[in-house]
Amino acid sequence: MKQKTIVFTGGGTAGHVVVNLALIPEFLKDGWTVHYIGSHKGIERQLIEPLDQVTYHSISTGKLRRYFDKENFKDPFRVAKGTLQAIRLLRKLKPQVVFSKGGFVAVPVVTAAKLCRIPAVIHESDYTPGLANKLAFPFAKKVLATFPETVKYLPEKKAEWVGAVIRDELFQGSRTKGFERCKFNNQKPVVLIMGGSSGSQKLNDIIRKNLPHLLKSFQIIHICGIGKVDQSIQEKGYCQFEYVKDDLKHLFSVTDLVVSRAGANSIFEFLALRKPMLLIPLSRQASRGDQIVNAESFKKQGYARVLEEEELTETNFIKELENLWKEKDDILTKMESFKSEKSKEKVIEIIKNA
Template structure:
């Protein structure tokens, strides 16, 4: 007999109340079954069994107010439920009166224009069916999505949100590259990296592109001064933090450097809280780990770039906190990395690609038709290569004009004809590379990628695994396997072996150039900047 209370309540609603008294307050019910799309006096929510809308819930409170106000205006009769002058409302639960106040129009119901089929709008008028998105002729409401918000004051029907803004007033995101995330404009970019020039120079073209696009750019590096000197020509603020070198061997300094790294994390955390960047770009190096970890704590997305075939120690430690990893080679291994991985190549400076062979030969004053041999040991120089080249100078000068970039503080007191020494070359490096016919070099990833992009046959002498993690050996083996270069082990390096390997390379130079002509470096700067926007928009 559980249906009896419902029957009694229904009869009470249908019978008119006695004159001079108010009906007893009704209990609020969440759902009431109403035939035909709802009648007067319904409370709470009702089901709408109209055509195409059976079983759907519809809020009818606002529509009741509109119908009651319209009915009272037409008939002019007073509602029997409205208390007369001088009467007081009964105590207890507030009576649910939906009549509008005198002289005040009824409040407009919410979602009135989006009423379901079978429902009614204000004044008892049938509401139009909801428009659905899809192909078809353009018309009123044709662009609205199913379940979208109705047009309000100051907003045309079928119009989208204000361009450039999303929910809660935040900037709206746009689709990213190849559907990978939703890119949005980056307003503030923080870059980090350091320890060697190879962890700073590739970030310079990325920062320059960001500045050209109107972004605010900041750089976080170590307090040694190396990174700040390399960025002297770039108009970006520099912030130095404490950093400890990540060594792979036992040393007392490892214990001290643990506290330096922790101090760097704290300083980077406070700095990022003050700068509030949209995204962080890391080029690796021991100074980058505190910044990457602090960015993860601050929920700032991180995009990192790895130049070698296997990530360095700093990038390996930072992999769990990186959202997107950009790599130079498709063969790059990043075990246990679960984020987005992109093959972008290494960012190259525009000045490097605009190098002039004529300007380079004029810089060293070489005679026409004489081949040029360029020797470089990286940004810090290479003592083993410097010794072997200087000892082999008499044989080398017979065939080449030798340009030797030996490293800061490693210049020798030698000045034979045809031998040109430089401690470091910055602005004219592109011209010297363009003028070189053959190159002797270490196998660092950045230098190797520059040689491949410019099509220079090279003799690679990788750093020995005894004093490194073996990344240069992997890079050199990859270049040799593709026929882009020849490799001479540092353990076999001596003046005679150097001259013999160089003569073999010279005889095979034309075939190497043909294979290098098929190498396509791509636009790494644009790919990385696009990845920054996609990471910031997620």
């Protein structure tokens, strides 16, 4: 029997990669040949290249900015170049299907798939679709959504709600390893603070300025972003990381509360892991506002408290974190009503039948 081949794409942020990381092992287990098309220097390269049995290919990509920048004039040429590169790759690899998680690098890949007559499946994680996915929708065979409400924003004949795809490995953490990794104990609750793959300098500063107060009540795991670790801080009960990959499951196993941005993949993982969360979404000035909508959806359902970036001050942060701790039992009760829809299995079936 001829071995089947799949091409994954998506990048720019970790959120555009984690669903692929959840799906890739399943296709390898089923005997598929797996390739990944990403950018030259994006975070997807760091996350995917180390994987066994997965071949990484890089192409040119534009950023598709919504604001004026002289680089905007160069981006169409970069996207065109990336599309030609993707066409050459797809003709060489001859995959049965392309799966896209979105991000700027995915646009030339999905476009090339259409031109090569290869079915492409897109997964949209956020409540409202991003610009890159909107541009790619016409070239896809199916468009899948995490939030049921998102379907109304998608092409009617292609849209399907599948729910959140969660990485199985996150449920396999060891509390012993988590405590050892951070040199913590079980005497105080643990707060995991993460400002996205690039970190949040404003949040980092607030945490560090208020460590003496925070450490009276909590132990702090601080994932602060690449290049943002402050080596001068060596406080008991405070553990810093630039970025965490393999050990994340162990850190989650000891975590009682999460403070995070509101990327859809992350917040659904917190929900599946039953971690009450304080969400600080990216502002509309720094994004298209998707995280704000994601956060408000979770707040409405009782899964999270929300603190807007514009309202993020030392006083408000401490107040919201303390309120989250007081409300954690009510939030956990509401989280118990969330049921997995076997989303990963559903997505795999759709991809294989595309």
